[in-house]
Amino acid sequence: MNQPNKNVEEILFSHFDQIKHYLFGFVKDEETAKDLAQDVFLKALAKVKPEASKPEIKSFLYTIARNHAINYLNKTKRTSDIENENLVLESTEEADDLKSQIQKVLESLPPNYRKVLELKDFENYSYKKIAEIFGISESALTSLLNRARREFKKQFLFSIAPRWAVTVSEESKNQDLLEKLHPFAPQEDFWNYLNKKIIEYFSSVYEKWDDIKDEFLKKEVISGLLGQLNLNGQEKVLDVGCGVGKFLTEITKQEISFGIDLNNDLLFEAKKRSNQKSLFICGEMERLPFDSGKFNLLFCNLALHHAKNPLETLNEFQRVLEPNGRLVILDFVKHKKPDLWDKMRNIWLGFAPDDLVKHLKKMKMTNFKTFISEEVNNYPKIFWIICSKKS
Numbered sequence: 001m002n003q004p005n006k007n008v009e010e011i012l013f014s015h016f017d018q019i020k021h022y023l024f025g026f027v028k029d030e031e032t033a034k035d036l037a038q039d040v041f042l043k044a045l046a047k048v049k050p051e052a053s054k055p056e057i058k059s060f061l062y063t064i065a066r067n068h069a070i071n072y073l074n075k076t077k078r079t080s081d082i083e084n085e086n087l088v089l090e091s092t093e094e095a096d097d098l099k100s101q102i103q104k105v106l107e108s109l110p111p112n113y114r115k116v117l118e119l120k121d122f123e124n125y126s127y128k129k130i131a132e133i134f135g136i137s138e139s140a141l142t143s144l145l146n147r148a149r150r151e152f153k154k155q156f157l158f159s160i161a162p163r164w165a166v167t168v169s170e171e172s173k174n175q176d177l178l179e180k181l182h183p184f185a186p187q188e189d190f191w192n193y194l195n196k197k198i199i200e201y202f203s204s205v206y207e208k209w210d211d212i213k214d215e216f217l218k219k220e221v222i223s224g225l226l227g228q229l230n231l232n233g234q235e236k237v238l239d240v241g242c243g244v245g246k247f248l249t250e251i252t253k254q255e256i257s258f259g260i261d262l263n264n265d266l267l268f269e270a271k272k273r274s275n276q277k278s279l280f281i282c283g284e285m286e287r288l289p290f291d292s293g294k295f296n297l298l299f300c301n302l303a304l305h306h307a308k309n310p311l312e313t314l315n316e317f318q319r320v321l322e323p324n325g326r327l328v329i330l331d332f333v334k335h336k337k338p339d340l341w342d343k344m345r346n347i348w349l350g351f352a353p354d355d356l357v358k359h360l361k362k363m364k365m366t367n368f369k370t371f372i373s374e375e376v377n378n379y380p381k382i383f384w385i386i387c388s389k390k391s
Contacts, residue, residue: 011057012044018289019065025287025316026069036072040065105155113148120145195262198306198345203265206244212344216379217302221371225330225384226251228369229297238295238320240285241303245270248278248299258295260288286313288320296325304331305348311359318363323391327365328384329356333372335380353383364390 019040024033043064048057106114112134119125119133131141205212231251239248242259243266251257259280261267267280274280283289285300285307298317307313317327332340332350340346353370360368369386376382 008048008050011054012041015058015061016041017291019061021289021291022065022287023069026073036068040068105152108155109151113151116145116148117152194347199263201345202263206266206269215377217382218376221373221382228386235297236295238298240298240300242270242280245273245278245280247301249274286316288316290320292319293322294320296322299328301330304329305346310348314359315363318389321389324388326386326388328386330384333381333383337380350380353385356385360387366390
């Protein structure tokens with residue numbers, strides 16, 4: 001076995017704390033995360049190539065860590081005890097199972113779309129037979145079927161997204177039909193697809209994002225929020241979903257602060273715009289690569305609706321706050337505007353502030369302040385919540 005050179009070892013162990021907290025996001029236990037991190041580094045030391053670059057080593061570490069965490073969870077058969085009932089979309093609340101959900105979406109489609117899908121994908125009629133029924137050519141039928149499937153996929157996304165992880169495992173009998181009518185299978189591919197689309201969207205619009213945001217988020221809402229916070233410039237700030245870092249740069253005065261986002265294009269722009277007191281990191285909000293109790297102010301500004309599991313994400317926010325540290329959430333109030341997927345790649349169609357407050361209280365958060373704006377330009381209402389972690 002080749003022994004890693006000293007430089008490689010230094011690079012590896014410089015990431016130990018980050019890997020440990022990345023693993024904590026999976027196992028939710030400090031000691032277990034530490035043990036797993038040690039295993040990860042032993043494996044990495046044995047397998048890393050001496051000539052590997054720093055980015056290659058980091059990527060290699062996270063790959064090993066993720067696989068090791070998944071193997072550990074599979075062995076322990078651990079499941080989350082967090083309930084999502086208060087946050088799921090109304091359409092999924094009404095559905096008993098995947099089959100009834102598919103039927104509900106079909107019924108919402110134009111009659112010709114619904115009929116062609118039923119004949120081809122449910123009853124397996126031939127193209128020739130369906131073309132005769134519709135009185136059109138087979139080439140015209142192909143075009144109609146493609147349009148119908150695209151529309152179904154678009155509507156189905158919003159009806160099933162928040163419960164995908166549960167539904168896909170419980171309804172395996174519908175898997176063949178699902179693969180025909182929906183592009184996201186299995187579960188991980190679904191969330192990878194959504195994250196990819198979110199990243200692509202914001203990479204394409206970040207230069208005009210401020211103008212887009214002005215359409216629905218009035219400056220008075222932000223100024224009112226900041227007025228409630230009474231910032232003194234000494235805060236240790238984390239901005240989750242920081243984008244190009246404009247908000248973080250504006251509020252950071254003295255202390256070094258952090259921004260985290262999944263989009264490297266936006267982070268590159270953030271670093272160019274930075275006032276040198278902000279550090280920007282690529283990472284997931286569900287598994288923050290920071291020590292517990294590191295920050296005394298955490299902002300989640302129009303980002304929670306992109307989270308895979310909003311409640312687990314809130315728990316992670318609480319973890320990295322120090323006692324008496326403040327959490328600030330700004331997002332859309334729960335709504336029925338699925339076109340926001342096209343406009344802003346929103347996975348969750350907003351949240352009921354009362355439901356979030358209820359969950360945050362269970363997390364030992366206190367000192368709540370809330371605000372709900374008026375609807376602007378036919379966009380959903382905006383809310384913000386300020387609360388603090390009990391000492």
